[in-house]
Amino acid sequence: MxxxxxxxxxxxxxxxxxxxxxxxxxxxxxxxxxxxxxxxxxxxxxxxxxxxxxxxxxxxxxxxxxxxxxxxxxxxxxxxxxxxxxxxxxxxxxxxxxxxxxxxTTADPWAYYQNYKxxxxxxxxxxxxxxxxxxxxxxxxxxxxxxxxxxxxxxxxxxxxxxxxxxxxxxxxxxxxxxxxxxxxxxxxxxxxxxxxxxxxxxxxxxxxxxxxxxxxxxxxxxNPVGFAQAEAQAFMTAQNPQADAPPGWAPFRASRLAAALYRVDERYALSPVFAVSVGQSTGREGINLLSFVVGSLIYTIRGPRGGRVEWRDNGEATDPMEFIGMYASPTTGxxxxxxxxxxxxxxxxxxxxxxxxxxxxxxxxxxxxxxxxxxxxxxxxxxxxxxxxxxxxxxxxxxxxxxxxxxxxxxxxxxxxxxxxxxxxxxx
Incomplete structure:
Protein backbone atom coordinates (compact mmCIF):
# COMPACT_ATOMS: atom_id res chain seq x y z
CA MET A 1 0.00 0.00 0.00
CA THR A 105 -18.13 49.03 -18.57
CA THR A 106 -21.68 48.65 -19.94
CA ALA A 107 -24.30 46.12 -18.88
CA ASP A 108 -24.12 44.34 -22.25
CA PRO A 109 -20.67 44.54 -23.92
CA TRP A 110 -21.84 42.24 -26.74
CA ALA A 111 -24.64 44.64 -27.69
CA TYR A 112 -22.23 47.60 -27.53
CA TYR A 113 -19.83 46.08 -30.06
CA GLN A 114 -22.63 44.94 -32.37
CA ASN A 115 -22.88 48.59 -33.39
CA TYR A 116 -19.14 49.31 -33.39
CA LYS A 117 -18.26 51.77 -36.13
CA ASN A 224 -11.08 42.78 -38.47
CA PRO A 225 -11.42 45.10 -35.45
CA VAL A 226 -15.15 44.48 -35.07
CA GLY A 227 -14.59 40.73 -34.82
CA PHE A 228 -11.79 41.14 -32.29
CA ALA A 229 -13.91 43.49 -30.15
CA GLN A 230 -16.83 41.08 -30.22
CA ALA A 231 -14.60 38.12 -29.31
CA GLU A 232 -13.32 39.97 -26.26
CA ALA A 233 -16.87 40.93 -25.32
CA GLN A 234 -17.83 37.25 -25.47
CA ALA A 235 -14.89 36.28 -23.26
CA PHE A 236 -15.60 39.10 -20.81
CA MET A 237 -19.24 38.02 -20.41
CA THR A 238 -18.28 34.34 -20.29
CA ALA A 239 -15.87 34.94 -17.42
CA GLN A 240 -18.74 36.53 -15.47
CA ASN A 241 -21.15 33.61 -16.03
CA PRO A 242 -19.70 30.73 -18.08
CA GLN A 243 -22.75 28.46 -17.79
CA ALA A 244 -25.36 30.99 -18.87
CA ASP A 245 -27.01 30.61 -22.26
CA ALA A 246 -25.01 32.24 -25.04
CA PRO A 247 -26.88 35.25 -26.48
CA PRO A 248 -28.16 35.07 -30.06
CA GLY A 249 -25.35 35.56 -32.56
CA TRP A 250 -22.61 33.92 -30.52
CA ALA A 251 -22.98 30.53 -32.20
CA PRO A 252 -25.24 28.95 -34.87
CA PHE A 253 -26.63 26.55 -32.25
CA ARG A 254 -27.83 26.70 -28.66
CA ALA A 255 -24.83 26.64 -26.32
CA SER A 256 -23.43 27.76 -23.00
CA ARG A 257 -21.40 30.94 -23.09
CA LEU A 258 -18.27 28.88 -22.44
CA ALA A 259 -18.89 26.52 -25.38
CA ALA A 260 -19.80 29.36 -27.74
CA ALA A 261 -16.67 31.33 -26.82
CA LEU A 262 -14.18 28.46 -27.00
CA TYR A 263 -15.22 26.41 -30.01
CA ARG A 264 -13.93 29.14 -32.35
CA VAL A 265 -10.38 28.94 -30.97
CA ASP A 266 -9.88 25.33 -29.89
CA GLU A 267 -7.53 23.49 -32.26
CA ARG A 268 -10.17 20.83 -32.94
CA TYR A 269 -12.39 23.45 -34.56
CA ALA A 270 -10.13 26.40 -35.49
CA LEU A 271 -9.12 26.64 -39.15
CA SER A 272 -6.03 28.77 -38.54
CA PRO A 273 -3.16 27.29 -36.51
CA VAL A 274 -2.09 30.84 -35.59
CA PHE A 275 -5.15 31.21 -33.34
CA ALA A 276 -5.44 27.61 -32.11
CA VAL A 277 -5.29 26.57 -28.47
CA SER A 278 -6.10 23.18 -26.90
CA VAL A 279 -8.70 23.93 -24.22
CA GLY A 280 -11.04 20.91 -24.30
CA GLN A 281 -13.92 19.72 -26.45
CA SER A 282 -17.59 20.45 -27.01
CA THR A 283 -20.41 18.01 -26.28
CA GLY A 284 -22.10 18.81 -29.59
CA ARG A 285 -22.66 16.62 -32.65
CA GLU A 286 -19.59 16.97 -34.86
CA GLY A 287 -18.91 16.84 -38.57
CA ILE A 288 -15.93 17.48 -40.85
CA ASN A 289 -15.31 21.10 -41.78
CA LEU A 290 -14.93 21.01 -45.57
CA LEU A 291 -12.61 24.03 -45.51
CA SER A 292 -10.13 21.91 -43.57
CA PHE A 293 -9.23 20.15 -46.82
CA VAL A 294 -8.05 23.53 -48.13
CA VAL A 295 -5.72 24.11 -45.18
CA GLY A 296 -4.50 20.51 -45.21
CA SER A 297 -5.48 19.34 -41.72
CA LEU A 298 -8.54 17.62 -40.29
CA ILE A 299 -10.78 20.17 -38.57
CA TYR A 300 -14.20 19.49 -37.11
CA THR A 301 -17.34 21.56 -36.99
CA ILE A 302 -20.25 21.47 -34.54
CA ARG A 303 -23.62 20.65 -36.06
CA GLY A 304 -25.68 21.17 -32.93
CA PRO A 305 -26.38 19.88 -29.44
CA ARG A 306 -26.88 16.25 -28.52
CA GLY A 307 -29.17 17.35 -25.72
CA GLY A 308 -30.61 20.68 -24.70
CA ARG A 309 -27.54 22.73 -25.70
CA VAL A 310 -23.85 22.41 -26.51
CA GLU A 311 -21.65 22.37 -23.42
CA TRP A 312 -17.88 22.53 -22.99
CA ARG A 313 -15.78 20.04 -21.07
CA ASP A 314 -12.24 20.37 -19.76
CA ASN A 315 -10.57 17.10 -20.75
CA GLY A 316 -7.17 17.96 -19.29
CA GLU A 317 -5.53 19.32 -22.44
CA ALA A 318 -2.63 21.75 -22.29
CA THR A 319 -4.57 24.94 -21.50
CA ASP A 320 -7.12 25.41 -18.74
CA PRO A 321 -10.32 26.73 -20.39
CA MET A 322 -11.35 29.07 -17.58
CA GLU A 323 -7.84 30.50 -17.18
CA PHE A 324 -7.78 31.13 -20.93
CA ILE A 325 -11.12 32.91 -20.82
CA GLY A 326 -9.84 35.03 -17.94
CA MET A 327 -6.83 36.13 -19.99
CA TYR A 328 -9.06 36.97 -22.91
CA ALA A 329 -11.35 39.15 -20.82
CA SER A 330 -9.67 42.26 -19.46
CA PRO A 331 -11.42 45.65 -19.48
CA THR A 332 -8.03 47.42 -19.68
CA THR A 333 -6.04 45.55 -22.29
CA GLY A 334 -7.02 42.57 -24.35
Whole structure:
Protein backbone atom coordinates (compact mmCIF):
# COMPACT_ATOMS: atom_id res chain seq x y z
CA MET A 1 0.00 0.00 0.00
CA UNK A 2 2.84 2.38 0.87
CA UNK A 3 4.34 2.16 -2.63
CA UNK A 4 0.98 3.07 -4.19
CA UNK A 5 0.72 6.13 -1.93
CA UNK A 6 4.21 7.20 -3.02
CA UNK A 7 3.39 6.68 -6.70
CA UNK A 8 0.15 8.64 -6.40
CA UNK A 9 1.98 11.46 -4.65
CA UNK A 10 4.59 11.59 -7.40
CA UNK A 11 1.85 11.58 -10.04
CA UNK A 12 0.14 14.46 -8.26
CA UNK A 13 3.39 16.43 -8.26
CA UNK A 14 3.82 15.76 -11.97
CA UNK A 15 0.33 17.01 -12.78
CA UNK A 16 0.39 19.96 -10.40
CA UNK A 17 0.33 23.38 -11.95
CA UNK A 18 3.24 25.73 -11.22
CA UNK A 19 2.56 28.40 -8.63
CA UNK A 20 1.00 31.62 -9.92
CA UNK A 21 1.44 35.18 -8.72
CA UNK A 22 -2.05 36.44 -7.90
CA UNK A 23 -1.44 40.18 -7.74
CA UNK A 24 -2.67 42.85 -10.13
CA UNK A 25 -0.16 43.98 -12.77
CA UNK A 26 0.27 47.69 -13.45
CA UNK A 27 -0.70 48.97 -16.91
CA UNK A 28 1.84 51.62 -17.82
CA UNK A 29 2.00 54.02 -20.79
CA UNK A 30 5.44 54.83 -22.21
CA UNK A 31 6.06 57.72 -24.67
CA UNK A 32 7.06 56.51 -28.12
CA UNK A 33 8.27 57.73 -31.51
CA UNK A 34 6.77 60.95 -32.87
CA UNK A 35 4.32 60.55 -35.77
CA UNK A 36 1.45 62.46 -37.40
CA UNK A 37 -0.95 60.84 -34.92
CA UNK A 38 0.17 63.26 -32.20
CA UNK A 39 1.56 62.91 -28.70
CA UNK A 40 -1.64 61.45 -27.23
CA UNK A 41 -1.30 58.37 -29.45
CA UNK A 42 2.49 58.26 -29.83
CA UNK A 43 2.97 55.88 -26.93
CA UNK A 44 2.95 52.16 -26.24
CA UNK A 45 2.04 50.28 -23.09
CA UNK A 46 3.25 47.54 -20.79
CA UNK A 47 1.62 45.24 -18.29
CA UNK A 48 4.16 45.13 -15.46
CA UNK A 49 4.39 42.03 -13.27
CA UNK A 50 6.75 42.97 -10.43
CA UNK A 51 9.80 40.94 -9.48
CA UNK A 52 9.45 38.69 -6.47
CA UNK A 53 12.50 39.07 -4.28
CA UNK A 54 15.62 41.15 -4.85
CA UNK A 55 15.37 42.68 -8.37
CA UNK A 56 17.76 41.16 -10.91
CA UNK A 57 16.39 42.30 -14.27
CA UNK A 58 13.42 42.48 -16.61
CA UNK A 59 12.15 40.27 -19.41
CA UNK A 60 10.06 42.14 -21.99
CA UNK A 61 7.56 40.04 -23.97
CA UNK A 62 6.47 41.08 -27.48
CA UNK A 63 3.12 39.67 -28.70
CA UNK A 64 2.63 38.19 -32.14
CA UNK A 65 0.37 38.96 -35.09
CA UNK A 66 -2.87 40.51 -33.78
CA UNK A 67 -1.76 39.76 -30.22
CA UNK A 68 -2.03 41.91 -27.10
CA UNK A 69 -0.25 42.03 -23.76
CA UNK A 70 -2.58 39.62 -21.96
CA UNK A 71 -1.35 36.84 -24.29
CA UNK A 72 1.39 36.49 -21.69
CA UNK A 73 -0.66 36.65 -18.47
CA UNK A 74 -0.52 32.93 -17.62
CA UNK A 75 3.18 32.75 -18.48
CA UNK A 76 4.06 35.96 -16.62
CA UNK A 77 2.27 34.96 -13.40
CA UNK A 78 4.22 31.70 -13.27
CA UNK A 79 7.54 33.13 -14.42
CA UNK A 80 7.89 35.84 -11.75
CA UNK A 81 7.78 33.06 -9.14
CA UNK A 82 9.93 30.58 -11.08
CA UNK A 83 12.60 33.24 -11.75
CA UNK A 84 12.90 35.22 -8.48
CA UNK A 85 14.14 38.76 -8.99
CA UNK A 86 12.97 39.04 -12.60
CA UNK A 87 10.09 41.32 -13.44
CA UNK A 88 7.96 40.64 -16.51
CA UNK A 89 6.83 43.41 -18.85
CA UNK A 90 4.22 42.34 -21.42
CA UNK A 91 4.17 44.89 -24.23
CA UNK A 92 1.12 46.37 -25.93
CA UNK A 93 2.02 48.05 -29.21
CA UNK A 94 0.82 51.61 -29.79
CA UNK A 95 -2.30 50.55 -31.74
CA UNK A 96 -3.82 49.32 -28.48
CA UNK A 97 -4.37 52.96 -27.63
CA UNK A 98 -6.89 53.15 -30.48
CA UNK A 99 -9.24 50.56 -29.02
CA UNK A 100 -12.60 51.70 -27.68
CA UNK A 101 -12.88 49.59 -24.54
CA UNK A 102 -15.79 51.55 -23.04
CA UNK A 103 -18.11 48.70 -23.95
CA UNK A 104 -16.71 46.61 -21.13
CA THR A 105 -18.13 49.03 -18.57
CA THR A 106 -21.68 48.65 -19.94
CA ALA A 107 -24.30 46.12 -18.88
CA ASP A 108 -24.12 44.34 -22.25
CA PRO A 109 -20.67 44.54 -23.92
CA TRP A 110 -21.84 42.24 -26.74
CA ALA A 111 -24.64 44.64 -27.69
CA TYR A 112 -22.23 47.60 -27.53
CA TYR A 113 -19.83 46.08 -30.06
CA GLN A 114 -22.63 44.94 -32.37
CA ASN A 115 -22.88 48.59 -33.39
CA TYR A 116 -19.14 49.31 -33.39
CA LYS A 117 -18.26 51.77 -36.13
CA UNK A 118 -14.84 51.39 -37.71
CA UNK A 119 -12.84 54.64 -37.80
CA UNK A 120 -10.37 55.46 -40.57
CA UNK A 121 -7.13 56.13 -38.65
CA UNK A 122 -5.20 57.19 -41.81
CA UNK A 123 -2.01 57.78 -39.78
CA UNK A 124 -1.76 54.01 -39.28
CA UNK A 125 -0.14 53.75 -42.72
CA UNK A 126 2.94 55.36 -41.16
CA UNK A 127 3.12 53.00 -38.18
CA UNK A 128 5.63 50.59 -39.62
CA UNK A 129 8.70 48.75 -38.44
CA UNK A 130 10.87 51.80 -37.69
CA UNK A 131 8.19 53.40 -35.49
CA UNK A 132 7.68 50.19 -33.53
CA UNK A 133 11.40 49.60 -33.04
CA UNK A 134 11.73 53.13 -31.69
CA UNK A 135 8.78 52.53 -29.36
CA UNK A 136 10.33 49.28 -28.16
CA UNK A 137 13.66 51.01 -27.58
CA UNK A 138 11.97 53.47 -25.22
CA UNK A 139 10.35 50.61 -23.32
CA UNK A 140 13.69 48.83 -22.99
CA UNK A 141 15.43 52.04 -21.91
CA UNK A 142 12.97 52.35 -19.02
CA UNK A 143 13.31 48.67 -18.12
CA UNK A 144 17.13 48.93 -18.04
CA UNK A 145 16.92 51.15 -14.98
CA UNK A 146 16.13 47.93 -13.08
CA UNK A 147 19.03 45.87 -14.44
CA UNK A 148 19.68 43.81 -17.58
CA UNK A 149 16.86 43.29 -20.06
CA UNK A 150 16.00 40.11 -21.94
CA UNK A 151 13.71 40.46 -24.96
CA UNK A 152 11.24 37.69 -25.76
CA UNK A 153 8.78 37.43 -28.64
CA UNK A 154 6.00 35.08 -29.65
CA UNK A 155 5.22 34.26 -33.29
CA UNK A 156 5.51 37.47 -35.35
CA UNK A 157 6.62 39.11 -32.09
CA UNK A 158 9.69 36.85 -32.26
CA UNK A 159 10.42 38.39 -35.65
CA UNK A 160 10.04 41.89 -34.20
CA UNK A 161 12.21 41.03 -31.19
CA UNK A 162 14.88 39.60 -33.51
CA UNK A 163 14.86 42.77 -35.60
CA UNK A 164 15.33 44.82 -32.44
CA UNK A 165 18.42 42.70 -31.73
CA UNK A 166 19.72 43.84 -35.14
CA UNK A 167 18.64 47.43 -34.49
CA UNK A 168 19.86 47.98 -30.90
CA UNK A 169 21.19 44.63 -29.76
CA UNK A 170 23.66 46.28 -27.41
CA UNK A 171 20.75 47.30 -25.16
CA UNK A 172 19.60 43.76 -24.37
CA UNK A 173 21.25 40.87 -22.56
CA UNK A 174 19.29 37.99 -24.01
CA UNK A 175 16.78 36.93 -26.66
CA UNK A 176 14.00 34.34 -26.37
CA UNK A 177 11.93 33.20 -29.37
CA UNK A 178 8.59 31.45 -28.74
CA UNK A 179 7.30 29.51 -31.76
CA UNK A 180 8.57 32.29 -33.98
CA UNK A 181 11.72 33.29 -35.85
CA UNK A 182 13.27 36.29 -37.65
CA UNK A 183 11.65 35.42 -40.99
CA UNK A 184 8.24 33.75 -40.96
CA UNK A 185 6.61 35.06 -44.17
CA UNK A 186 9.31 36.65 -46.38
CA UNK A 187 8.34 39.08 -49.16
CA UNK A 188 10.47 40.13 -52.11
CA UNK A 189 10.97 43.81 -52.92
CA UNK A 190 8.41 43.52 -55.73
CA UNK A 191 5.82 41.88 -53.46
CA UNK A 192 6.46 44.41 -50.69
CA UNK A 193 5.87 47.38 -52.99
CA UNK A 194 3.34 46.01 -55.48
CA UNK A 195 1.43 43.33 -53.58
CA UNK A 196 1.25 39.56 -53.91
CA UNK A 197 -1.14 36.68 -54.49
CA UNK A 198 -1.69 34.38 -51.52
CA UNK A 199 -3.66 31.18 -50.87
CA UNK A 200 -6.71 33.19 -49.78
CA UNK A 201 -6.50 36.04 -52.27
CA UNK A 202 -4.49 39.12 -53.06
CA UNK A 203 -2.47 41.05 -50.47
CA UNK A 204 -1.90 44.75 -51.08
CA UNK A 205 1.59 46.20 -51.25
CA UNK A 206 3.06 49.34 -49.74
CA UNK A 207 2.26 51.52 -52.76
CA UNK A 208 -1.47 50.79 -52.51
CA UNK A 209 -1.39 51.35 -48.77
CA UNK A 210 0.26 54.78 -49.07
CA UNK A 211 -2.19 55.75 -51.85
CA UNK A 212 -5.16 54.94 -49.60
CA UNK A 213 -6.26 51.98 -51.75
CA UNK A 214 -5.88 49.45 -48.92
CA UNK A 215 -7.11 49.52 -45.30
CA UNK A 216 -4.39 50.76 -42.90
CA UNK A 217 -5.13 47.94 -40.44
CA UNK A 218 -5.74 44.22 -40.89
CA UNK A 219 -9.23 43.85 -42.33
CA UNK A 220 -9.37 40.71 -44.45
CA UNK A 221 -10.13 36.97 -44.37
CA UNK A 222 -12.64 37.49 -41.54
CA UNK A 223 -10.04 39.25 -39.37
CA ASN A 224 -11.08 42.78 -38.47
CA PRO A 225 -11.42 45.10 -35.45
CA VAL A 226 -15.15 44.48 -35.07
CA GLY A 227 -14.59 40.73 -34.82
CA PHE A 228 -11.79 41.14 -32.29
CA ALA A 229 -13.91 43.49 -30.15
CA GLN A 230 -16.83 41.08 -30.22
CA ALA A 231 -14.60 38.12 -29.31
CA GLU A 232 -13.32 39.97 -26.26
CA ALA A 233 -16.87 40.93 -25.32
CA GLN A 234 -17.83 37.25 -25.47
CA ALA A 235 -14.89 36.28 -23.26
CA PHE A 236 -15.60 39.10 -20.81
CA MET A 237 -19.24 38.02 -20.41
CA THR A 238 -18.28 34.34 -20.29
CA ALA A 239 -15.87 34.94 -17.42
CA GLN A 240 -18.74 36.53 -15.47
CA ASN A 241 -21.15 33.61 -16.03
CA PRO A 242 -19.70 30.73 -18.08
CA GLN A 243 -22.75 28.46 -17.79
CA ALA A 244 -25.36 30.99 -18.87
CA ASP A 245 -27.01 30.61 -22.26
CA ALA A 246 -25.01 32.24 -25.04
CA PRO A 247 -26.88 35.25 -26.48
CA PRO A 248 -28.16 35.07 -30.06
CA GLY A 249 -25.35 35.56 -32.56
CA TRP A 250 -22.61 33.92 -30.52
CA ALA A 251 -22.98 30.53 -32.20
CA PRO A 252 -25.24 28.95 -34.87
CA PHE A 253 -26.63 26.55 -32.25
CA ARG A 254 -27.83 26.70 -28.66
CA ALA A 255 -24.83 26.64 -26.32
CA SER A 256 -23.43 27.76 -23.00
CA ARG A 257 -21.40 30.94 -23.09
CA LEU A 258 -18.27 28.88 -22.44
CA ALA A 259 -18.89 26.52 -25.38
CA ALA A 260 -19.80 29.36 -27.74
CA ALA A 261 -16.67 31.33 -26.82
CA LEU A 262 -14.18 28.46 -27.00
CA TYR A 263 -15.22 26.41 -30.01
CA ARG A 264 -13.93 29.14 -32.35
CA VAL A 265 -10.38 28.94 -30.97
CA ASP A 266 -9.88 25.33 -29.89
CA GLU A 267 -7.53 23.49 -32.26
CA ARG A 268 -10.17 20.83 -32.94
CA TYR A 269 -12.39 23.45 -34.56
CA ALA A 270 -10.13 26.40 -35.49
CA LEU A 271 -9.12 26.64 -39.15
CA SER A 272 -6.03 28.77 -38.54
CA PRO A 273 -3.16 27.29 -36.51
CA VAL A 274 -2.09 30.84 -35.59
CA PHE A 275 -5.15 31.21 -33.34
CA ALA A 276 -5.44 27.61 -32.11
CA VAL A 277 -5.29 26.57 -28.47
CA SER A 278 -6.10 23.18 -26.90
CA VAL A 279 -8.70 23.93 -24.22
CA GLY A 280 -11.04 20.91 -24.30
CA GLN A 281 -13.92 19.72 -26.45
CA SER A 282 -17.59 20.45 -27.01
CA THR A 283 -20.41 18.01 -26.28
CA GLY A 284 -22.10 18.81 -29.59
CA ARG A 285 -22.66 16.62 -32.65
CA GLU A 286 -19.59 16.97 -34.86
CA GLY A 287 -18.91 16.84 -38.57
CA ILE A 288 -15.93 17.48 -40.85
CA ASN A 289 -15.31 21.10 -41.78
CA LEU A 290 -14.93 21.01 -45.57
CA LEU A 291 -12.61 24.03 -45.51
CA SER A 292 -10.13 21.91 -43.57
CA PHE A 293 -9.23 20.15 -46.82
CA VAL A 294 -8.05 23.53 -48.13
CA VAL A 295 -5.72 24.11 -45.18
CA GLY A 296 -4.50 20.51 -45.21
CA SER A 297 -5.48 19.34 -41.72
CA LEU A 298 -8.54 17.62 -40.29
CA ILE A 299 -10.78 20.17 -38.57
CA TYR A 300 -14.20 19.49 -37.11
CA THR A 301 -17.34 21.56 -36.99
CA ILE A 302 -20.25 21.47 -34.54
CA ARG A 303 -23.62 20.65 -36.06
CA GLY A 304 -25.68 21.17 -32.93
CA PRO A 305 -26.38 19.88 -29.44
CA ARG A 306 -26.88 16.25 -28.52
CA GLY A 307 -29.17 17.35 -25.72
CA GLY A 308 -30.61 20.68 -24.70
CA ARG A 309 -27.54 22.73 -25.70
CA VAL A 310 -23.85 22.41 -26.51
CA GLU A 311 -21.65 22.37 -23.42
CA TRP A 312 -17.88 22.53 -22.99
CA ARG A 313 -15.78 20.04 -21.07
CA ASP A 314 -12.24 20.37 -19.76
CA ASN A 315 -10.57 17.10 -20.75
CA GLY A 316 -7.17 17.96 -19.29
CA GLU A 317 -5.53 19.32 -22.44
CA ALA A 318 -2.63 21.75 -22.29
CA THR A 319 -4.57 24.94 -21.50
CA ASP A 320 -7.12 25.41 -18.74
CA PRO A 321 -10.32 26.73 -20.39
CA MET A 322 -11.35 29.07 -17.58
CA GLU A 323 -7.84 30.50 -17.18
CA PHE A 324 -7.78 31.13 -20.93
CA ILE A 325 -11.12 32.91 -20.82
CA GLY A 326 -9.84 35.03 -17.94
CA MET A 327 -6.83 36.13 -19.99
CA TYR A 328 -9.06 36.97 -22.91
CA ALA A 329 -11.35 39.15 -20.82
CA SER A 330 -9.67 42.26 -19.46
CA PRO A 331 -11.42 45.65 -19.48
CA THR A 332 -8.03 47.42 -19.68
CA THR A 333 -6.04 45.55 -22.29
CA GLY A 334 -7.02 42.57 -24.35
CA UNK A 335 -5.80 39.36 -25.91
CA UNK A 336 -6.00 40.92 -29.38
CA UNK A 337 -4.63 44.02 -31.04
CA UNK A 338 -7.76 45.20 -32.82
CA UNK A 339 -6.07 47.70 -35.15
CA UNK A 340 -2.92 45.84 -36.16
CA UNK A 341 -1.13 48.15 -38.64
CA UNK A 342 -0.93 46.56 -42.08
CA UNK A 343 2.27 48.52 -42.65
CA UNK A 344 3.96 46.69 -39.78
CA UNK A 345 3.17 43.26 -41.24
CA UNK A 346 4.57 44.34 -44.61
CA UNK A 347 7.72 45.86 -43.14
CA UNK A 348 8.55 42.84 -41.00
CA UNK A 349 8.14 40.48 -43.96
CA UNK A 350 10.53 42.61 -46.06
CA UNK A 351 12.64 44.23 -43.36
CA UNK A 352 15.74 44.28 -45.56
CA UNK A 353 13.79 46.57 -47.92
CA UNK A 354 11.95 48.62 -45.27
CA UNK A 355 15.11 49.15 -43.17
CA UNK A 356 18.15 48.13 -45.23
CA UNK A 357 20.47 49.11 -42.38
CA UNK A 358 19.35 45.99 -40.47
CA UNK A 359 22.09 43.50 -41.31
CA UNK A 360 22.83 40.01 -39.93
CA UNK A 361 25.10 40.21 -36.90
CA UNK A 362 26.41 37.86 -34.21
CA UNK A 363 25.06 38.33 -30.69
CA UNK A 364 27.25 38.20 -27.58
CA UNK A 365 24.72 36.02 -25.75
CA UNK A 366 22.94 32.73 -26.35
CA UNK A 367 19.50 32.75 -28.02
CA UNK A 368 16.81 30.49 -26.57
CA UNK A 369 14.29 29.25 -29.17
CA UNK A 370 11.25 27.23 -28.10
CA UNK A 371 9.04 25.61 -30.73
CA UNK A 372 5.55 24.20 -30.23
CA UNK A 373 5.21 20.57 -31.30
CA UNK A 374 1.79 21.27 -32.84
CA UNK A 375 2.46 24.93 -33.62
CA UNK A 376 4.16 26.94 -36.37
CA UNK A 377 7.72 25.74 -35.77
CA UNK A 378 7.49 22.08 -34.70
CA UNK A 379 11.04 21.03 -35.65
CA UNK A 380 14.53 22.30 -34.95
CA UNK A 381 15.02 22.91 -38.66
CA UNK A 382 12.12 25.36 -38.55
CA UNK A 383 14.44 27.83 -36.83
CA UNK A 384 16.86 27.98 -39.76
CA UNK A 385 16.53 31.76 -40.11
CA UNK A 386 17.91 32.26 -36.58
CA UNK A 387 21.37 31.13 -37.68
CA UNK A 388 21.12 33.17 -40.87
CA UNK A 389 20.17 36.33 -38.95
CA UNK A 390 22.60 35.84 -36.06
CA UNK A 391 25.67 34.06 -37.53
CA UNK A 392 28.18 32.55 -35.11
CA UNK A 393 25.69 32.95 -32.24
CA UNK A 394 25.06 30.16 -29.73
CA UNK A 395 21.45 28.95 -30.00
CA UNK A 396 19.56 26.58 -27.73
CA UNK A 397 16.60 25.19 -29.72
CA UNK A 398 14.00 23.07 -27.95
CA UNK A 399 10.67 21.71 -29.18
CA UNK A 400 7.93 21.48 -26.55
CA UNK A 401 5.77 18.50 -27.59
CA UNK A 402 1.96 18.42 -27.75
CA UNK A 403 1.53 22.19 -27.61
CA UNK A 404 -0.29 24.41 -30.09
CA UNK A 405 0.90 27.85 -31.15
CA UNK A 406 -0.93 29.53 -28.24
CA UNK A 407 -0.43 26.71 -25.70
CA UNK A 408 3.23 27.67 -25.51
CA UNK A 409 2.02 30.83 -23.72
CA UNK A 410 -1.07 29.58 -21.92
CA UNK A 411 -0.22 26.03 -20.83
CA UNK A 412 -1.56 25.20 -17.38
CA UNK A 413 1.65 23.30 -16.62
CA UNK A 414 3.86 26.20 -17.71
CA UNK A 415 5.88 24.14 -20.22
CA UNK A 416 7.84 27.21 -21.34
CA UNK A 417 8.36 28.58 -17.82
CA UNK A 418 11.18 26.22 -16.80
CA UNK A 419 13.38 26.76 -19.87
CA UNK A 420 12.90 30.54 -19.72
CA UNK A 421 13.59 30.68 -15.96
CA UNK A 422 16.79 28.63 -16.43
CA UNK A 423 17.85 30.94 -19.26
CA UNK A 424 17.29 34.02 -17.07
CA UNK A 425 19.35 32.43 -14.32
CA UNK A 426 22.36 32.45 -16.63
CA UNK A 427 22.03 36.07 -17.78
CA UNK A 428 24.99 38.15 -16.69
CA UNK A 429 27.00 35.17 -15.48
Missing amino acids: RIWIVLLALLGLGLAQPLRWNGQPEYRAIPGASTAAGAALDRSYTLVYPAQGTPRGTIVFVPGFLGGATNFDALARRLVLAAPGWSVWAWDRRANGLEDRRGF LPDFPFLKDWGLRVHLEDLERVIDQARSGGPVVLAGHSLGASLASLFALYRGEKISGLVLLDGAPRLVPLSREQYLGGSEGSFGRLAGLNELLEGKAPPYINAFGL FSEWFFPYRLSLDISAYDVAMPELKPRPLPFQVLALGAGRGLLPQEGSFRSVGETFPSTRTDIRILPNLTHLDILTSRHGDAVGPIAAYLLGVGR
